[in-house]
Amino acid sequence: MGVEGIGANVKRKEDKRFITGKGRYVDDIKLQGMTFAQFVRSPHAHARVKGIDSSAALKMPGVVAVLTGQQIVDDQVGNLICGWAIHSKDGTPMKMGAWPAMAPETVRFVGQAVAVVIAETRNQARDAAEAVAVDYEELPAAPNIRAAIASGAPQLHPEAPGNIVYDWELGDKAATDDAFAKAANVVSLELTNNRLVPNAMEPRAAIASYDDAEDHFTLYTTSQNPHVARLVLSAFYNIAPENKLRVIAPDVGGGFGSKIFIYPEEMVALWASRKVNRPVKWTGDRTEAFLTDAHGRDHLTKAEMAFDKDNRILGLRVSTHANFGAYMSLFSSSVPTYLYATLLSGQYNIPAIYAEVMGVYTNTTPVDAYRGAGRPEASYVVERMMETAARQLNVDPAELRKTNFITQFPHQTPVIMAYDTGDFHASLDAALKSIDYAGFPARQAKAKSEGKLRGIGFSCYIEACGIAPSKAVGSLGAGVGLWESAEVRVNPVGTIEILTGSHSHGQGHETTFSQLVADRLGISIDQVSIIHGDTDKVQFGMGTYGSRSLAVGGSAIVKAMEKVEAKAKKIAAHALEASENDIVIENGEFKVTGTDKSLALPMVALAAYTAHNLPDGMEPGLKESAFYDPSNFTFPAGTYICEVEVDPGTGKTSFVNFVAADDFGRLINPMIVEGQVHGGLTQGIGQALLEGAVYDDSGQLVTASFMDYAMPRADDVPSYQLQHTTTLCPGNPLGVKGCGEAGAIGASAAVINAITNAIGTNKLEMPATPDRVWHAIHG
Amino acid sequence: MSTVKLTVNGRAVSADVEDRTLLVHLLRDHLNLTGTHVGCDTSQCGACVVHVDGRAVKSCTMLAGQADGATVVTVEGIARGEELHPMQAAFRDNHGLQCGFCTPGMIMSAIDIVQRHGGKLDEATVRQELEGNICRCTGYHNIVKAVLDAAGRMKVAQAAE
Numbered sequence A: 001m002g003v004e005g006i007g008a009n010v011k012r013k014e015d016k017r018f019i020t021g022k023g024r025y026v027d028d029i030k031l032q033g034m035t036f037a038q039f040v041r042s043p044h045a046h047a048r049v050k051g052i053d054s055s056a057a058l059k060m061p062g063v064v065a066v067l068t069g070q071q072i073v074d075d076q077v078g079n080l081i082c083g084w085a086i087h088s089k090d091g092t093p094m095k096m097g098a099w100p101a102m103a104p105e106t107v108r109f110v111g112q113a114v115a116v117v118i119a120e121t122r123n124q125a126r127d128a129a130e131a132v133a134v135d136y137e138e139l140p141a142a143p144n145i146r147a148a149i150a151s152g153a154p155q156l157h158p159e160a161p162g163n164i165v166y167d168w169e170l171g172d173k174a175a176t177d178d179a180f181a182k183a184a185n186v187v188s189l190e191l192t193n194n195r196l197v198p199n200a201m202e203p204r205a206a207i208a209s210y211d212d213a214e215d216h217f218t219l220y221t222t223s224q225n226p227h228v229a230r231l232v233l234s235a236f237y238n239i240a241p242e243n244k245l246r247v248i249a250p251d252v253g254g255g256f257g258s259k260i261f262i263y264p265e266e267m268v269a270l271w272a273s274r275k276v277n278r279p280v281k282w283t284g285d286r287t288e289a290f291l292t293d294a295h296g297r298d299h300l301t302k303a304e305m306a307f308d309k310d311n312r313i314l315g316l317r318v319s320t321h322a323n324f325g326a327y328m329s330l331f332s333s334s335v336p337t338y339l340y341a342t343l344l345s346g347q348y349n350i351p352a353i354y355a356e357v358m359g360v361y362t363n364t365t366p367v368d369a370y371r372g373a374g375r376p377e378a379s380y381v382v383e384r385m386m387e388t389a390a391r392q393l394n395v396d397p398a399e400l401r402k403t404n405f406i407t408q409f410p411h412q413t414p415v416i417m418a419y420d421t422g423d424f425h426a427s428l429d430a431a432l433k434s435i436d437y438a439g440f441p442a443r444q445a446k447a448k449s450e451g452k453l454r455g456i457g458f459s460c461y462i463e464a465c466g467i468a469p470s471k472a473v474g475s476l477g478a479g480v481g482l483w484e485s486a487e488v489r490v491n492p493v494g495t496i497e498i499l500t501g502s503h504s505h506g507q508g509h510e511t512t513f514s515q516l517v518a519d520r521l522g523i524s525i526d527q528v529s530i531i532h533g534d535t536d537k538v539q540f541g542m543g544t545y546g547s548r549s550l551a552v553g554g555s556a557i558v559k560a561m562e563k564v565e566a567k568a569k570k571i572a573a574h575a576l577e578a579s580e581n582d583i584v585i586e587n588g589e590f591k592v593t594g595t596d597k598s599l600a601l602p603m604v605a606l607a608a609y610t611a612h613n614l615p616d617g618m619e620p621g622l623k624e625s626a627f628y629d630p631s632n633f634t635f636p637a638g639t640y641i642c643e644v645e646v647d648p649g650t651g652k653t654s655f656v657n658f659v660a661a662d663d664f665g666r667l668i669n670p671m672i673v674e675g676q677v678h679g680g681l682t683q684g685i686g687q688a689l690l691e692g693a694v695y696d697d698s699g700q701l702v703t704a705s706f707m708d709y710a711m712p713r714a715d716d717v718p719s720y721q722l723q724h725t726t727t728l729c730p731g732n733p734l735g736v737k738g739c740g741e742a743g744a745i746g747a748s749a750a751v752i753n754a755i756t757n758a759i760g761t762n763k764l765e766m767p768a769t770p771d772r773v774w775h776a777i778h779g
Numbered sequence B: 001m002s003t004v005k006l007t008v009n010g011r012a013v014s015a016d017v018e019d020r021t022l023l024v025h026l027l028r029d030h031l032n033l034t035g036t037h038v039g040c041d042t043s044q045c046g047a048c049v050v051h052v053d054g055r056a057v058k059s060c061t062m063l064a065g066q067a068d069g070a071t072v073v074t075v076e077g078i079a080r081g082e083e084l085h086p087m088q089a090a091f092r093d094n095h096g097l098q099c100g101f102c103t104p105g106m107i108m109s110a111i112d113i114v115q116r117h118g119g120k121l122d123e124a125t126v127r128q129e130l131e132g133n134i135c136r137c138t139g140y141h142n143i144v145k146a147v148l149d150a151a152g153r154m155k156v157a158q159a160a161e
Helices: A015-019 A069-074 A122-131 A145-149 A173-181 A226-235 A264-276 A286-292 A375-393 A397-404 A424-435 A437-449 A470-475 A509-521 A549-576 A601-610 A670-690 A742-759 A770-778 B023-030 B086-093 B103-117 B123-132 B141-160
Strands: A035-041 A047-053 A063-068 A113-119 A133-138 A164-171 A185-193 A205-211 A216-221 A245-248 A280-283 A299-307 A313-325 A352-361 A453-462 A484-490 A496-500 A528-531 A583-586 A589-592 A598-600 A623-628 A637-646 A653-663 A721-724 B002-008 B011-017 B049-052 B055-058 B071-073
Touching (some): A035 A286, A063 A069, A069 A264, A145 A313, A173 A313, A205 A264, A216 A226, A226 A245, A226 A264, A299 A375, A375 A397, A397 A453, A424 A637, A453 A742, A496 A549, A549 A589, A589 A601, A637 A742, B049 B103, B103 B141
Parallel strands (some): A313 A352, A653 A721, B002 B071
Antiparallel strands (some): A035 A113, A063 A113, A205 A216, A205 A280, B002 B011, B049 B071
């Protein structure tokens, strides 16, 4: 590696603008003649909209228009779609209710928009929105899974009787029943995976402008995937053909999944910008984020694991109810199915697995992918189960895991996934050493003498990233392919622009992707620029989610680079009168091996563009593009061990140590990778100790601000001890696996396993607040 | 409407604003200083922290009118030309930021923390003092490192002056 190449801790190129206040987020942008949108939102969880009286609002200062749900339906703007078709056990397709961008007749969650006010200033729009009078007829609400599946429950959508979207299964039921019949021991567990609010620090925002001369729209939006947004807005929502719609995602302040989806607010802003023929800006406030950003998790699960007399796993049976909220969000259907049940084998040899998942509508905000998306839920089930089993079987939790680890690769699980490589013993051993597991009993005894309860908990997670092989996901119901594109433009002076379909909203692509290119050519990262987030500049790409940007997007860059290098070698060989097979690239030079002859990259590039002396038949220019479709998922895996101390007097949990040993394959920039792990771990700890979206019985979200929803703050979390073990991913040219979600996938189980170890009970739900822990201790 | 006159980043400015205008909106909407961000509506997140008369203040907790006559410094005003403030440099060098949205408020709070505690900062104090600034990306690990690193740099810089 060079000082800026693969494996180097290069400081981030993008940081200067962020630390000097020069970042350019959507709300920072002003357009000439811009108006402001304020939505009128339902205060009820379930109600019929009997009428909307805009007359008072229309008379208020600065009001340009008040637009309603009926108008957007009349203008044939399409209903929101769900892009992954799931079929129930009986073969019937999932049962979806209609989701218009603003509700014309029925509202089904608090915060759903029924109208929008467009005004000259933000304050004028806010004032007028208060004056829009909506006549609601309240209906009974089903604010959670249990209420929605109870007999006589209020029905949300006529299309989905009993509020059931689907009743899905995966695995071999007969083989699993057989495994349980043979079992020496069976361990059972009931779990709640608590509902979370993603809370990227930048609230969602959109600016739409319409050019009536060109019949063309531009949308600035807080998106993780601007091309997917343009495709969906064009093909399904009928906003404009793709060539008449430019989508720009500039600096985006965090996503965590919540900015994958195309929301009603972007649709309405575009539609309204043509209606009023002015640019329209909408910036969500934090309460709107709580009410309308897709939430995450929210599962109720019963699981059983069968063991033989030697503590080897024979089978796993899992039954889960997943809350979808009031509508099916863009990728919601895939999260508790193919992103969840396919990971239930964990790191273990499990001969038989059977999972069934019931998807349920409730009168709550829609639920979709949030950092990890299905995999944290799977990891939580498997790792809580392993710890519970170790206690019930009276074996050391590390030993039980070692007894059951997969050690031969490739390994076909009973739930679709074929693990390509890994070394689960290596990461467990690294973590055990780092936390000094052997010394734990002495530390525990010392804590006890001081009146504190010390506990240690494990989580050996595995996840599937690098989403995803297009053909494979297509066969499972995905409506899109999940390849990625890249274009490499070598300019006539030898500088390089990389245009990528991935999108960075904190991940540091401008640095990491530059390192990839710099490493191949032996040049400085300053000679490389990364361009992303603008559909007018970048060819179609799929965006960033599922820890895919490097494994899939980076591999596309490698493929495009290979084409550029091949052509550049031909040009250099021609100029140097050598064979192209003798050309090697070193330190930015194209050298003839075994001679002192060479041509610098800028000279090769200049030759490509002057085209005065190119090989016969060669086209001028030095620019190539590539589309990379992965052959398999990647499988990051590792062990997290958490040591906590619980104060039995208050129920408060404190961290003594948190060790994370991850195998992400090759690391391009370890500093950035570790930053991703720190952030993921904190979100996982947030889920375990602090966070939880709470609805009351009427369907009001009572945790709708940072005063009511406990976000992890600096003194809630420890500094982390990170370790890396490495098995290179054989499935992509970089050997990388992805690191963005691991922390959030693995951490929660480690924390709860540690607390339950400390307090001596398996029954403890997340978030494990001091109140819950105190009651778990004292009954 | 009222006319508010104040000094922002060393420059005398005035603006005619509605009486209900918050300082953060004066900065962002009227003065185009968009480095100061709005991350919540309950004065919890700290993305809008600026310095008012030398003290860290959440600029969403203050009306623009209350800043009449005040001296305000925002994240745009702490570097000396091309030379970054030691806190800015420490955030970059320690990878104390990812998406960058909370960063301006973090940096402005952190400078205030170092100034109030002098050289006597430790990890626990930094974590406690950052209570009013929420970051969703970094898990705070590298922010804490950056603040401790900057505390050392600022001490050296002060000694040199």
